[in-house]
Amino acid sequence: MIKNIILGIQAYFGAFSLISKLKLWKYFAIPMLISFVTAVLIFASAYSFSDNIADYLSSLFPGWNTSSWIKILLEILIGLLIIALGLILYKHIIMALSAPFMSPVSEKIETHLIGKIHTHRSTSFSQQLWRGIRINVRNLGMELLLTIPILLLGFIPIIGIFSTVLLFLVQAYYAGFGNMDYTLERHFKYSESVQFVKNHRGLAIGNGIIFMLFLLIPIIGVILVLPLSVTAATLKTVEAIQIKNFLKQTILEAKP
Secondary structure, X not given: OHHHHXXXXXXXXXXXXXXXXOOXXXXXXXXXXXXXXHHHHHHHHHHHHHHHHHHHHHHHOHHHHHOHHHHHHHHHHHHHHHHHHHHXXXXXXXXXXXXXXXXXXXXXXXXXXXXXXXXXXXXXXXHHHHHHHHHHHHHHHHHHHHHHHHHHHOOOOOHHHHHHHHHHHHHHHHHHHHHHHHHHOOOXXXXXXXXXXXXXXXXXXXXXXXXXXXXXXXXHHHHHHHHHHHHHHHHHHHHHHHHHHHHHHHHHHHOO
């Protein structure tokens, strides 16, 4: 799996030049706008609601009002919590809403790589949107299910040190999952795609690691994260599908 994580990361190195070569930037306009607006709304919510929630909590515990630094600390912690939860929601929101725009881009990249595509599925704009929503709602539920116990582990001495890394890897996995599915939706049904990503979780994690790191870059990060991550994911997903099909064909030919 370590090898696949590295491969997932390395795919980013050629992503920017490939987008420019195939003149794909125009197709990313709406997804980049969705990404930027979603990020702004998350940070605006953190700024707006942290003060109100801190005031409400202070009213429940009158003793907290005697010290201004307690309220300031509360506002900071609440703001960070809103941002943390917002970032979990962020990737699933933008991936779901961007599905009808990202799938055609993924298809253009796949066509460039292997020529004519022999897909098992032909989907419309609405079907791609519904698939994106379905996949990302499923992934959000799974991610929250894993995040809660990991956060609880964070309170355990020594073990808690590793909880942050584990939490980051979980978020990376589901970010990579969403990026890979733009390619998978042309080849596999819903359940088959879930299994495919499980079998190639290293690629998903590698792709998602850079995705998550991009979010740490102010403004530019949320604008470029989708174009680069989707392109990188497509490169490795197409390669993985080709290998899978080759092995399947080899097994069939080997049968008497």
